[in-house]
Amino acid sequence: MAKGLDIGTMNIICAEKDGEDVVFMKQRNAFMNLESSDLTKNMLDTSKVLYIEEEDGISLLGEDAFRFATIFEKEARRPMSHGIISPREKEAIPIMKLIVERVLGNPKSPKEVLYISTPAGPVDVDIDVLYHKKTMEALTKGLNYDTHVIDEGLAVIYSELSDYNFTGLGISVGAGMTNVTLAYLASPLMSFSVSRGGDWIDEQVAKSTGLPKEHVTATKEKISKLSKQVQIGSPEGALNVYYDALMTYVIGHINRRLGEITPPKVAFPCAIAGGSSLPQGFFEMFEKKLREAKFKIEVSKIVHAKDPLNAVARGCLIAARTFEEGKHPSKAKQSTQQQSSSKTTQKKE
Numbered sequence: 001m002a003k004g005l006d007i008g009t010m011n012i013i014c015a016e017k018d019g020e021d022v023v024f025m026k027q028r029n030a031f032m033n034l035e036s037s038d039l040t041k042n043m044l045d046t047s048k049v050l051y052i053e054e055e056d057g058i059s060l061l062g063e064d065a066f067r068f069a070t071i072f073e074k075e076a077r078r079p080m081s082h083g084i085i086s087p088r089e090k091e092a093i094p095i096m097k098l099i100v101e102r103v104l105g106n107p108k109s110p111k112e113v114l115y116i117s118t119p120a121g122p123v124d125v126d127i128d129v130l131y132h133k134k135t136m137e138a139l140t141k142g143l144n145y146d147t148h149v150i151d152e153g154l155a156v157i158y159s160e161l162s163d164y165n166f167t168g169l170g171i172s173v174g175a176g177m178t179n180v181t182l183a184y185l186a187s188p189l190m191s192f193s194v195s196r197g198g199d200w201i202d203e204q205v206a207k208s209t210g211l212p213k214e215h216v217t218a219t220k221e222k223i224s225k226l227s228k229q230v231q232i233g234s235p236e237g238a239l240n241v242y243y244d245a246l247m248t249y250v251i252g253h254i255n256r257r258l259g260e261i262t263p264p265k266v267a268f269p270c271a272i273a274g275g276s277s278l279p280q281g282f283f284e285m286f287e288k289k290l291r292e293a294k295f296k297i298e299v300s301k302i303v304h305a306k307d308p309l310n311a312v313a314r315g316c317l318i319a320a321r322t323f324e325e326g327k328h329p330s331k332a333k334q335s336t337q338q339q340s341s342s343k344t345t346q347k348k349e
């Protein structure tokens with residue numbers, strides 16, 4: 001048995017096989033402090049809420065933090081920001097340990113193979129990802145997993161480009177970051193991130209329209225389609241502007257980084273994933289911009305992940321199973337194809 005784990009700024013998602021199905025377990029990467037008197041420990045225990053006790057109260061974690069934040073009209077806090085453990089949240093590590101434990105569960109066998117995703121180094125901010133990567137590796141090894149770490153962009157390639165022997169360009173547009181990897185036969189030729197994603201869009205739209213950020217996030221997740229035909233001055237109009245700006249920014253950095261490497265002269269398909277790629281019209285807009293960019297590499301087919309929110313976790317699972325079977329990626333095509341045709345179940349605790 002093997003598992004994959006996507007540790008994202010907004011969502012922590014575990015993927016594992018259950019017979020022919022791939023099962024995903026998801027928790028929000030969030031917490032919220034409550035006064036001890038707001039809810040009794042007994043109530044929390046009976047309703048199986050994930051929490052930790054602290055000196056000055058209780059912290060609710062994961063999905064429950066989000067649920068109760070609405071009830072108590074408080075803001076849910078995030079242990080991570082811009083793709084890594086937030087240096088501003090001193091409780092971040094113990095909180096993430098509990099969320100990860102809940103999502104992963106115990107290993108099915110001692111030293112079960114686990115692949116986790118990590119952001120690649122950002123090219124636009126002075127942030128080092130090593131501490132985050134090593135902490136998450138140690139945390140999951142502490143749970144008795146045989147942990148291996150891969151770049152988030154490579155996980156997208158594992159998930160979506162098995163038909164191309166894991167050669168291609170993988171792009172994950174998440175909450176805190178956008179991650180990009182160019183790989184040839186599952187070996188990264190170039191991996192980087194930019195510190196812009198869904199959160200950046202929310203912040204910019206909130207700043208330009210004067211609306212609260214939470215309101216913008218909710219509007220964004222509800223809009224059915226990205227379209228240029230919107231009312232001028234509406235939040236939808238501002239969202240459109242910043243989605244466009246984010247894509248132009250990411251493509252500009254891909255172009256610049258491609259200029260620094262000498263890739264083999266082959267065609268590279270491209271796969272786009274991540275929660276921020278969910279709105280209808282996002283993929284078409286990104287595809288058009290990628291075609292117009294005229295990269296140094298030949299970009300063949302451009303695909304949108306079948307399940308954009310779960311693609312990174314799924315890719316980590318495929319990498320773990322490939323490793324476990326001791327197969328070279330180019331020979332692992334058969335087993336991953338079986339996975340891609342199997343039913344996918346979404347389970348929530």
Ligand SMILES: Nc1ncnc2c1ncn2[C@@H]1O[C@H](COP(=O)(O)OP(=O)(O)O)[C@@H](O)[C@H]1O
Pocket residue numbers: 007008009010011012173174175176177197198199217220221222274275276277278279308309
């Ligand atoms: N239906 C939707 N439409 C637009 N954005 C969405 C939707 N659902 C989620 N998102 C955005 O996707 C991002 C989370 O995606 P995810 O890939 O899980 O990020 P991360 O891996 O960084 O946690 C958030 O910015 C969230 O607002």
Ligand SMILES: [Mg+2]
Pocket residue numbers: 006007008009011174312
């Ligand atoms: Mg993610």
